[in-house]
Structure formats: C-alpha cells, structure tokens
Amino acid sequence: MLEHLSPSERAVLLIMLNRSLDDHRVPPEAADHVRQHFRDQLEAFVSPRPATLVYTGWRGAARQRVRADLETTLARARGRLHVIVGYNPDTDEPSGGDRWTYEWAIHTPGVTVETHPAPWHIPALSRSAGPYRNGFMLGVAAGRGGAFEVLAHLHPSSRGASGTAAYADHLGLRIRKEPAL
Template identity: 45%
Template sequence: MNGPTLTTEQKRRFEEILEEILGGYPIDRGIVDHVMANFAAAMDYWCQPDQLTIVYTGSRLADRQKVRKDLTELYDRYGGFRLLIGYDRVKDKPSGGDRYAYEWAAAVPDVTVELHPAPWHIPELAKAAGPIRNGYMIGLVQGRSGRYGMLAHLFDGSTGSAGAAAFARHVGMAVWGRPA
C-alpha cells in the first residue's frame, strides 16, 4: 500500500467494532485492553489526519495585505492546512490573489501548496480554462477525506472568482467570501 487510506472516523468505527466483538466473549479485561491498544497503534499506520484543505480563488485585483491577513486568520484558527491554488509559478500567472496566496503559503512551513494552473494552452479550452480549473479543484477536494472549504477574495464585477465561489456553494462547500 502506498499511503494512508482510512479516515480517523473510519479508524474509530473499526475500533468500536473490535471492542464489541471482544466484549462478547469471556476474555480477561486486561487482554482486551492489550489487544485494543495494539490494534489502535497498528491502525494509525493506515489512517490519515483529517487535514483541512482550502481551495483559493481570488481576483487579479485582490489586495496583497488582505490575502495574507485572511490566510493568516485561517492558519491561526485551524493550524496547518493544504492550499489549492490555480496559479502557474513558471509563468507567474494569474497575478493578484492567486500569486499572493502562493507567496504567503510558500513562506509558511505547515501549509502544503498544490498548484493547478488553468489549461489556457489548449485551444479548445481557452475560453473556459479558468472555470474548468476552478471546477476541477473543487471536485478534487470533495473526493478527499477531511475537512475542506474555499477562501474567495471577491471584487465587484469579477466573474471568475465569483463563479468559483458560487459553484463551491452549489456543491455544498463552505465558502469564506472576503472583499478583494
């Protein structure tokens, strides 16, 4: 196996099942406790933490200090997290919120950054590359275990960030909408 596959909730449920099974037999409580402790330790190998994952979307007109302030507030509240950004580090695009979110995350040791640039280079997708990328990131985090949400820095008239936030809400994701 290449990595963790169980959530902590699944681990808890497996432990409950084992406790129920062992409790149904006339076994010395000390032995049951010993088995449970060893089982819990072995299960830790197969479990992953319920890490918070945040999808970031932001206007190109976002204010650097607001982006940093809002990400810092989330970090102070939740600790380390995974941050998905539609930023292309090589091309340094898009500017604004995505760039500022990347700069902030690159400087914070407990934040894991995933970059998912829009596929502007594919001619058939060029007119919708940004929305496709945003939808992809939203779907990606929904397929993972753990908690997730979106930080959206919105600017009046901005359709990209507003569209991403609207779609995230539509699929039931928590959205922290902030002025850009």
C-alpha cells in the same frame, strides 16, 4: 511520538515490531532504523489529515488582505493546512490573490500547496479554461474528503472568483467570501 495512544497500545505495537524484526533476523543497527521509520510512518498514518483550502480571488486583491485571511484560516486549522490554488509558478500567473496565496503557502510552516494552472493551451477550452480549472479544483478537494473550505476574495469586476464562489454555493460547499480590498 504517539502520545494519543495508551501506554498499553504503544507496548503492543513495540512488541509486534520487535517480534517481526527478530523473526526476520534484522541486524541491530538496521533494526534501529526500521523502528524509527515505523514510528514515523505510523505517526503519519494516525495523524489527522490537514484541512484543505481551495483559494480563488480577484487579480487585483490586496496582498495584506489575502495574507490576513489565510492566517485566520491556518489558525482555525490548528496550524496544518493544504492549499489548492490556480497559480502557475512557472509563468508567475495569474497575479493578485492566487499569487499572494502561493507565496504565503510556500513560506508558511505547516502549509503545503498544490497548484492547478488553467489549461489555456487546450484550444477546445478557449476562454473556458479558467472556469474549467476552478471547477476542477473544487472537485479535487471534494473528492478527497476530509475538512475543506473555499476562500474567495471577491470584487465587482471579478468574474472568475465570483463564478467559482457561485459554483461552490451551488454545490453546497463551505465557502468564505471576503472582499478583495
């Protein structure tokens, strides 16, 4: 399970865990559970974080195009990817690229998804709710650190995705611009 550790490092960790279990007089049946939990937690701690992808796309983006570009991104991320998308699963909006990305993410092994619907319900934001949300998603990804990129499926009539791509460029973020069709 911890193949990347040397045999001596694994032995030291096991000795430390067993001493702790003995010191606290943990019954053998509980100790097995604790050991497994410890291994799982340690593996999660030392494993590299998955790459993050912020997705933005035109509402008329072609499903096959979006899926193909997501598969390419997943392969480059070595099968582990966290996707941030502005889709709202409760209202099934917006259509197009965001929807295709969300559907792909929830059905693809090795992928987790985080949604950030636009806060249209805030009157003060009015029509700026979409651009606000898009900038927020970029900030969330950048603030977490680690490897991330922006995938933008663009079309001449796509103001939202084009604006997000322009803002990502302005911030100096890694962005992949692809045609939406």
